[in-house]
Amino acid sequence: MQAEHSTAELPQLRRQKILLILERDGKVMASELSQHFAVSEDTIRRDLSELASAGLVQRVHGGALPRPKDTGKDYFTRVGETDEVKTRLAQLAARRVKNGQIVIFDSGSTTLQIARSLPADISITAITASPMIAITLAEYKGITVIVAGGQLNPVTMSSSGHETLRLIEGIKADLVFTGVCAIHPEVGISSLHFDEVPVKQAMLSSASHVIAVTTADKLGAVEPFVVAPCNRVHTLITERHVASGNVEDYQKLGIEVVQIDA
Incomplete structure (x- = not known):
């Protein structure tokens, strides 16, 4: 992943793009996302925490992984x-x-x-x-x-x-x-x-x-x-x-x- 953004984007837009990257790559790392979006790792960690709270990602050490689609079905x-x-x-x-x-x-x-x-x-x-x-x-x-x-x-x-x-x-x-x-x-x-x-x-x-x-x-x-x-x-x-x-x-x-x- 290479840095492509000179300024920080709106959080909601950035999180949507994180989900697209996750779908493409199968995992995301906070350090790489920080460089990609030109924001701090703390900002990315907050993004990932928000996405995890919404049930959209699975937080792991250093980044996030996808959630299974059928989680929660009886x-x-x-x-x-x-x-x-x-x-x-x-x-x-x-x-x-x-x-x-x-x-x-x-x-x-x-x-x-x-x-x-x-x-x-x-x-x-x-x-x-x-x-x-x-x-x-x-x-x-x-x-x-x-x-x-x-x-x-x-x-x-x-x-x-x-x-x-x-x-x-x-x-x-x-x-x-x-x-x-x-x-x-x-x-x-x-x-x-x-x-x-x-x-x-x-x-x-x-x-x-x-x-x-x-x-x-x-x-x-x-x-x-x-x-x-x-x-x-x-x-x-x-x-x-x-x-x-x-x-x-x-x-x-x-x-x-x-x-x-x-």
Whole structure:
């Protein structure tokens, strides 16, 4: 970024331009914005704080990152939405499941769609902390379903706590489909819900292969609670068009990136 402004602009106009830069680059740094707009870093930090208070950006040390588009939607709202892209992502992910495998299904609307997209004659052992996913998987004659019980979070419709962790930590799975609130190449996988963190960490540690399936709006985003670094993911399945950042940032970390066509 190079300095292009000899005088300070109106704050509202400057903040609008910051949002455009954020959409283009996937992140913004206060030091670079200060030079770009020819204002102090304190001024830029106030701008970023105002944008964060309005829910438009996620503040991080030294700058800001995008917010996921669906933050704040409850579970049943997300499950009830018809999303062709999410369906196609789930269908592609479901093809990764092979007969005889032990597969962990994390909670989430996309993971639920993966469960619905499995072949009718698949034969696996499935573990999940989501009652909704467990019910869906139970409809398959060839799937043995193990439910990791615990305290149910009505927002995420998944269980957590000591009992949930104890069961998951005692399993060595072939594959895990991890739910994604946000994933950033530098910050890693992060969640909006604190109680999800240890459960997700246990799932990542219990499987030989980790697959993250997500729409493009969650790439380059950050939520308050960090789960794990990005390189804990082996395969990332996402859209062809990525608005924030670049899939090459994930490939450089050794992640296999698979994209569906537009």
